[in-house]
Amino acid sequence: MKKSHSGLIRLTLLVAMLAGLVACATRPAGRYGEPAQGGQEPLRVGMTPNYPPMIFKQDGQVTGAEADFAAALGAALDRPVRFVELSWEKLIPALQDRRIDIIMSGMTITAPRAALVAFTQPYIRVGQLPLIRTDDAPRFSTPVSVMVTDKRIGVEKGTTGDNLVQQECRRANRVPFSSAQAAAKALLKGKVDVVIHDAPMIWWLAGQYNTQGLTFSPALLTEEYLAWGVHPDNPELLEQANALLEQWDTNGTMDQVLGRWLPYQQ
Secondary structure, three states: OOOOOHHHHOOOOOOOOOOOOOHHHHOOOOOOOOOOOOOOOOEEEEEOOEEOOOEEEEOOEEEOHHHHHHHHHHHHHOOOEEEEEOOHHHHHHHHHOOOOOEEEEEEEOOHHHHOOOEEOOOOEEEOEEEEEEHHHOOOOOOHHHHHOOOOEEEEEOOOHHHHHHHHHOOOOEEEEEOOHHHHHHHHHOOOOOEEEEEHHHHHHHHHHHHHHOEEEOOOOOOOEEEEEEEOOOOHHHHHHHHHHHHHHHHHOHHHHHHHHHOOOOO
């Protein structure tokens, strides 16, 4: 994995940075991680907290890289952050209905999503990665060996990994789960042979279950980008978020957050 340096941030995949920078978006964010309480409307952040280390709950509190980003974004905009917990499939509809202002939930940029959501510039390059049993590492040592397998592949339903398996792993037996954690537990019990998900999640699961015999193949199956999503009719917030991404890439905030949560990132 490559960190989000200027080359990545300046890469415009689906949206170009709007002209001009909003003054409130570019002023210093204050002490890192403390959203401002400045009397403005709350920034309603839509998220599905089942994606460690990007966004999840720990002791009942929302945490992870996206939570840190949300706190810093709220501070920069002088808006208190209000997390709105939704199931994954309800995030985009909630944005369309204006029940949330922004999606910050480790969402991959895809063409179908871009037809409904105005994505910011990407903040990290990731991809799909296989979680496997350590004993099966020789069998799944290359991306091709995973893609052509006729074994059982566990996926979290509705994710980018699920789409990849349905479209490209034609010989495999796709087994959907409600969460990546459920798929990993099935892998431990021998009910599936591989689990495919975003790299950050696979790294996390491999760390959690390493002593029980799970690991990950180091070769990415795809190249993808994570970004935040706003309503297409909210260009001001899109511009503000893009300005902050550029600023954080320059002042080190991006590396600080990603380095804390993604130690495997290269």
